Amino acid sequence: MASGVTSVLCCPCRCIFCGLLSCILSVVACVLIVAGLVFLTLYLLFRPHLVHATAASADLANFTLTPRTWILRYNLTVAVALRNPNTRIAIRYAAVQADAYYQGQPFGHAALPEFFQDTGERTEVMAQFVGQHPLEGGVAAAAFRKEAIDHARFSLDVKVRAKMSLKVWAFTVPGPRPRIDCPLLIQRRNLTTGAASTEFQPTDCRVWF
Template identity: 30%
Template sequence: MGDADVEKQAPENGPDSSPPPEPTSRLGLILKVVAAIVVLLGLTILFFWIAVNPRKMKFYVTDASFTQFSLSNDNTTLQYNLRLYVTVRNPNRRIGFHYDVVEAGAYYDGERFDSANLMSFYQPRKTTTVVDAWFSGQRRLSLDSDEVVEFNERKGNSGIYPVDVKIRFFTSIKLGTMNIGDFKVKVKCGLKVPLSGSSAAGFTTTKCDVDFNPLLVIYND
């Protein structure tokens, strides 16, 4: 037996014949890791907000009156002077609110007759802020004959006019040193506003509806 026989008996050192890992198994592993991270992050946020127990801010119109609210001789132009006071309450014990780009609009019979920019402000936890809004001027309205009759009847009878005030703004939540989010908030106040000098009773404090549902925030009313 020679060297040739030894060479014949030696194992060949060829390439690894084991099959490569399937791409689908790698993809499945990646998806599982991503899903686990998402679930963990979601649970962290959930427990965090439950511990903070955030509540919506509350809006009330505490006073409102017209010193002028009348139609021109041709019944096409509304002349108005409306002043109102809005009380904003932050009921939270741990978080504050920033109120930015605050705009209020006044509506009669579903038609906006004026808008006003209100002050931006920061509201600490468990505090109340009073904001005033003033609408004054004149505006053409598209009232039909029946609506004109109704307008004049209200002036002659009750001296009280239904007015919707809608407030929109952006808010962020302050928790400690962190400012979280930039959320859009809509507030609607359905008011019965008396005309000064008429026989109408005074204004009744009115609670407003607050539409504030930012992503990943759980609110208690």
């Protein structure tokens, strides 16, 4: 008898709870469907594309390693060309930073100016790294010695990061944070004559968000 009374008392509560849960799930499903349709519509309307990045030019005026102390002295200049392939979306780049790496170790940092890129525009940003930095571990030093002997052509990486905002018509919205990785093979200038024996070939960079 007691269990029957308990069941009768709990039944209305269960009905109210089930109804409320069903209502909440219906609202969430409607919101997700509407958001998906809006996203699909905007995608089909604006057709967003990743920016294209190329290491257009590079100059390695100095890249030497002191014996025993493994202090890397460098003077590297790299021009990265960015192209906005979108026809309806303009891009503003802020907090643009570039870092140079050798054998996975960062050795130089450069802060670059902010800039605005209209649809279809190509912009070239220049990053210069000058200074000295210790290399850690004998593997990096051994790789340096090998590349120095092999025509002084060094495998470097220049990575660019930025905050991006997108301008669509009169509206500006926050965009993704692009990461650009440019693997480079650059010949150091001759330590005696100051000239490079081979010309740098433009290299495509990888872009992801």
